[in-house]
Amino acid sequence: MRLLFCFVVAFFVSLSMFSQEFKFENETIDYGSIEKGSNGDRIFTFKNIGTEPIIITNIVSSCGCTIPKKPEKPIMPGEKGEIKVSYDTQRLGSFSKVITIFSNAKNTRKAIKIKGFIKKGISLTKQKSILSNY
Numbered sequence: 001m002r003l004l005f006c007f008v009v010a011f012f013v014s015l016s017m018f019s020q021e022f023k024f025e026n027e028t029i030d031y032g033s034i035e036k037g038s039n040g041d042r043i044f045t046f047k048n049i050g051t052e053p054i055i056i057t058n059i060v061s062s063c064g065c066t067i068p069k070k071p072e073k074p075i076m077p078g079e080k081g082e083i084k085v086s087y088d089t090q091r092l093g094s095f096s097k098v099i100t101i102f103s104n105a106k107n108t109r110k111a112i113k114i115k116g117f118i119k120k121g122i123s124l125t126k127q128k129s130i131l132s133n134y
Contacts, residue, residue, distance in 0.1 A: 022105055031116025087114060
């Protein structure tokens, strides 16, 4: 009888440990084609669809050019949370970066992505001519 009781208690404890879950509006943000030096800040919005608070312990990006910022407070059930991501738009060309979220959710690791293309912007300053010194 004790064994059955211990099994039932362990089962319910394990269910309550993993009753947090993310639901992202978008798991990939496409910057599209933007000019060099443009605003590289974007926000991932998610909702806690579980029954317990979600606590994000860490967020890691695949590159130093991408800086994620995690929510400081737990996200309660039914509430929305935000993860802010800043990409360095001084780097020309296409990019695709993965941001990994570590939390107490059912899946302890969650990957979200950003992608886009940085093109050289049109300069409004006059180029200095080689002949202008003469």
